[in-house]
Amino acid sequence: MTDDEREYHKPVRRPAELFDRLFSGDDPAEVSRVAHSTAHALLARVRDDPTADVVQRLVAFTDDHGIDDIAELWSRSPARSLPGALWRLYLLQLMIHDDPLTAALLYERGRVEIASADPVVAGAPTPASPDELVALIDTILRGLFEGDFAVALDRAAAFCRVQAAGATYLADDYEATEPDRASVLTTRAARLATYGADLTACAALRRRDSLD
Structure with a gap:
C-alpha cells in the first residue's frame, strides 16, 4: 500500500x-x-x-x-x-462532512463579505448551521443525479466561491497573530476558488452537451 x-x-x-x-x-x-x-x-x-x-x-x-x-x-x-x-x-x-463547523464558519464569513449573487445561487439558509451545510452539499450532489446536472454544478461552484471568500477574509484576520493558520486558510481559499472556476466551466460544457 x-x-x-x-x-x-x-x-x-x-x-x-x-x-x-x-x-x-x-x-x-x-x-x-x-x-x-x-x-x-x-x-x-x-x-x-x-x-x-x-x-x-x-x-x-x-x-x-x-x-x-x-x-x-x-x-x-x-x-x-x-x-x-x-x-x-x-x-x-467529504470536506464539508468531515468538518462542518469550519465549513459553516467560512461560509458565513464569505456570505457577508462576497459581492456577488453566489450565496443566493448556492442556496444555503441565512445564516447556515453546520448541519444545514451538510444537508445543502448533499442536496447539491443529489441534484447531479436526479435534477438538472448543470444547475447542480453551478450551485456547487457558487458554494466554493463563498467558502473561498470566507477563507480569504479569515486568513487576513489571522495573518498578524497566527501566520500558520492564515497560510492554511489561504491554501484552502485558492483550492476552493479553483474548484469554483472548474465547476462553472463544467456547467457551461454540460449545457452545450460537451462535458465528456
Whole structure:
C-alpha cells in the first residue's frame, strides 16, 4: 500500500487541507478511458432508474465506503471533464462532512463579505448551521443525479466561491497573530476558488452537451 493509498484507506475522513491530493498512475490512457467510461455509465444508470434508493446510495457513498474507490476512478481526470466534475463534487462533500463547523464558519464569513449573487445561487439558509451545510452539499450532489446536472454544478461552484471568500477574509484576520493558520486558510481559499472556476466551466460544457 502506497502513502497516498493510506491517506484514502476506507473508511476515511481526510483533513480538508489535503483534499486536492491526487493518486499516482500506471497507464494514463487506460486511466482516462476507465474514468470516462465509468462516469458516463454511472450517470446513464441513475438516469435510467432514478429511484430514491439508488440516488441515496450514491449521495451516501463516501460516508459508507470512504473516498478511495472514487479516487482510483476519477482523481486523475482533467478538472473540466465529467469524471473530474464528479470527483470534485464528492471531494467537496467529504470536506464539508468531515468538518462542518469550519465549513459553516467560512461560509458565513464569505456570505457577508462576497459581492456577488453566489450565496443566493448556492442556496444555503441565512445564516447556515453546520448541519444545514451538510444537508445543502448533499442536496447539491443529489441534484447531479436526479435534477438538472448543470444547475447542480453551478450551485456547487457558487458554494466554493463563498467558502473561498470566507477563507480569504479569515486568513487576513489571522495573518498578524497566527501566520500558520492564515497560510492554511489561504491554501484552502485558492483550492476552493479553483474548484469554483472548474465547476462553472463544467456547467457551461454540460449545457452545450460537451462535458465528456
